[in-house]
Amino acid sequence: MSLSTEEVAKVAVLARLRLSPEELQTFTGQLNAIVDYVAQLQEPDTTGVEPLAHGVEVRNVFRDDVRGEALPREAALANAPKRNAESFLVPAVLD
Amino acid sequence: MSHPYDVVIGLEIHVQLQTESKMFSWCGTEFGLPPNTQTDPVSLGMPGTLPVMNRKAFELALKTAVALGAEITPFTKWDRKNYYYPDLPKNYQISQYDLPFSTGGWLDIPARKDGGGGSRCALTRVHLEEDTGKLTHGVGDYSEVDLNRAGIPLMEIVGEPEIRSAADARGCLEELKLTLRSLGVSDCEMQEGSLRCDANVNLHIHKDGKTIATPIVEIKNLNSFRAVEKALNYETERQYKKWLEDGLTIKDSPKTTRGWNDAEEVTKPQREKETAADYRYFPEPDLVPVVVDEEWLARVRASIGELPGARRERFQTAYGLSPYDANVLVEQGDDVADYFDAVARDTSEYKLASNWIQQDVLRSIKDKKQAIADFPVRPDALADLINRVKRGELNTNQGREVLGRMIETGDPAETVIELGGYKMVSDSGAIAAAVDAALAANPQAIEDIKKGKKKPEAVKGFLRGQVMKQTGGKANPALVGELLEAKLAELLA
Numbered sequence A: 001m002s003l004s005t006e007e008v009a010k011v012a013v014l015a016r017l018r019l020s021p022e023e024l025q026t027f028t029g030q031l032n033a034i035v036d037y038v039a040q041l042q043e044p045d046t047t048g049v050e051p052l053a054h055g056v057e058v059r060n061v062f063r064d065d066v067r068g069e070a071l072p073r074e075a076a077l078a079n080a081p082k083r084n085a086e087s088f089l090v091p092a093v094l095d
Numbered sequence B: 001m002s003h004p005y006d007v008v009i010g011l012e013i014h015v016q017l018q019t020e021s022k023m024f025s026w027c028g029t030e031f032g033l034p035p036n037t038q039t040d041p042v043s044l045g046m047p048g049t050l051p052v053m054n055r056k057a058f059e060l061a062l063k064t065a066v067a068l069g070a071e072i073t074p075f076t077k078w079d080r081k082n083y084y085y086p087d088l089p090k091n092y093q094i095s096q097y098d099l100p101f102s103t104g105g106w107l108d109i110p111a112r113k114d115g116g117g118g119s120r121c122a123l124t125r126v127h128l129e130e131d132t133g134k135l136t137h138g139v140g141d142y143s144e145v146d147l148n149r150a151g152i153p154l155m156e157i158v159g160e161p162e163i164r165s166a167a168d169a170r171g172c173l174e175e176l177k178l179t180l181r182s183l184g185v186s187d188c189e190m191q192e193g194s195l196r197c198d199a200n201v202n203l204h205i206h207k208d209g210k211t212i213a214t215p216i217v218e219i220k221n222l223n224s225f226r227a228v229e230k231a232l233n234y235e236t237e238r239q240y241k242k243w244l245e246d247g248l249t250i251k252d253s254p255k256t257t258r259g260w261n262d263a264e265e266v267t268k269p270q271r272e273k274e275t276a277a278d279y280r281y282f283p284e285p286d287l288v289p290v291v292v293d294e295e296w297l298a299r300v301r302a303s304i305g306e307l308p309g310a311r312r313e314r315f316q317t318a319y320g321l322s323p324y325d326a327n328v329l330v331e332q333g334d335d336v337a338d339y340f341d342a343v344a345r346d347t348s349e350y351k352l353a354s355n356w357i358q359q360d361v362l363r364s365i366k367d368k369k370q371a372i373a374d375f376p377v378r379p380d381a382l383a384d385l386i387n388r389v390k391r392g393e394l395n396t397n398q399g400r401e402v403l404g405r406m407i408e409t410g411d412p413a414e415t416v417i418e419l420g421g422y423k424m425v426s427d428s429g430a431i432a433a434a435v436d437a438a439l440a441a442n443p444q445a446i447e448d449i450k451k452g453k454k455k456p457e458a459v460k461g462f463l464r465g466q467v468m469k470q471t472g473g474k475a476n477p478a479l480v481g482e483l484l485e486a487k488l489a490e491l492l493a
Helices: A005-014 A021-042 A073-077 B055-067 B166-183 B225-246 B294-302 B308-319 B323-331 B334-346 B350-367 B379-390 B396-409 B413-420 B428-441 B443-450 B456-470 B477-492
Strands: A088-091 B005-016 B079-082 B092-095 B106-108 B120-130 B134-139 B142-146 B153-159 B195-207 B210-213 B217-222 B256-261 B266-269
Touching: A005 A021, B005 B166, B005 B225, B055 B120, B055 B153, B055 B166, B055 B294, B092 B120, B106 B166, B166 B195, B166 B225, B166 B308, B166 B323, B195 B225, B217 B225, B225 B256, B225 B266, B308 B323, B308 B334, B323 B334, B323 B350, B334 B350, B334 B379, B350 B379, B350 B396, B379 B396, B379 B413, B396 B413, B428 B443, B428 B456, B428 B477, B443 B456, B443 B477, B456 B477
Parallel strands: B217 B256
Antiparallel strands: A088 B142, B005 B153, B005 B195, B079 B092, B106 B120, B120 B153, B134 B142, B195 B210, B195 B217, B256 B266
């Protein structure tokens, strides 16, 4: 299994990362090393083994539908890079 | 409808579930609060926070799926749907990918007076996810993000592309709304966004014995039932015209997205979203799977009452109502149908009860924007009035007049009848006198029949009205008809 630079470039776009040509080369190499390492998991024969849906064997964890206190708006907006009195502001999104 | 094509429509419906708190955290879900006043660290996507599933949200979704006849997945899990958009604080949405909690199911679209409807809309799946925040555009170079909605429990219902007309698509949505409200799952207010719908549509054009499929278009921004129907009709015509121009088929062009513009009543192209494979779904490690056993399912089944479809059937079989009348009573919602059921417990004049509820009761509550629970004439009082008509104390017209007074005053029928001097006149002597008076006042009527100038039935109808007038509307209509016939037979002999 080997990732091409095109595949890594596409993943970078999906992750909103802007990579220089040099970075693309570096990360393609590093990502491939990681993928190859994980690829060892493909070696054992898993015929007849149930796929694992979750790492812990706990099921049905719920909370009751009880309303608690909301964050004060000032606290909610405290870390916003840009904001006005009521809302987070982001570069204009046009549909 | 002699178009050379079939319309193929599939709906994707999102429904906000009626819970007090969010899907994975404790803050409230109320609609219409000032922006960003309904958040908590989980719904803001703060690092280090963990989601915990709202039991009520899961159970409401389960109840819906069972009511829709869907197959419940005994083992269901959650997945992350990854994409970057400012309305999604975590950069992933918790959703369900390969093991949704339910698959299949259906909705029956009620028959309409125009002959449409009456078909079944099959469902692909129902799954559970979290709602995103809301973006407001047009503030200079910036868009505003309100995260009040982020994390509200959202149920996605995906329908099979089997709907064949815009009117049926609307019918399917309206039936879903009626059903979900009856189940207490959601208020389904399209204007407030608690019911949202995207529609996929294309045409199967028949030409020279072959079927040609046009490219699929997904329509968004459908914010009312009316908009759904209008947009689909518009898009159907647009696709046909476009195909006549460029001949492009489903093989030439991928699915595109268009937004409905309500003011201009057109669909316009929208920016393309990433395709499904690019969402890079993977299992959500922060939530454990859910196992639904038989005992739990039995509890859910037991909590489901009579659904609107079954109620329509019962109104026809138990009360002898027409499909149309049964539907009008049921489609108003459970409150009105319950009211009718309550009236029908105390009288056997079902048809009259249905007529008066449709005409007088519904008009009154609509005019006053009143809930039927606040309607001054309670079911037992209406049944009492109907029984008086049945016993011959009042004729039907008097009955409606009395009902009008009962609505105004809130008094029982007995009081209104006594105060208003309503009493049906069944005295043959008095009615015979009224017949004579009516004939004397309208001598041309007999002439019209004799000379064949007017149809006898029309003249008789006119004369019956005149006799009723002579008695101040109080005469027994059956007796009026009988005595008038006898008198006319005598005169025309």
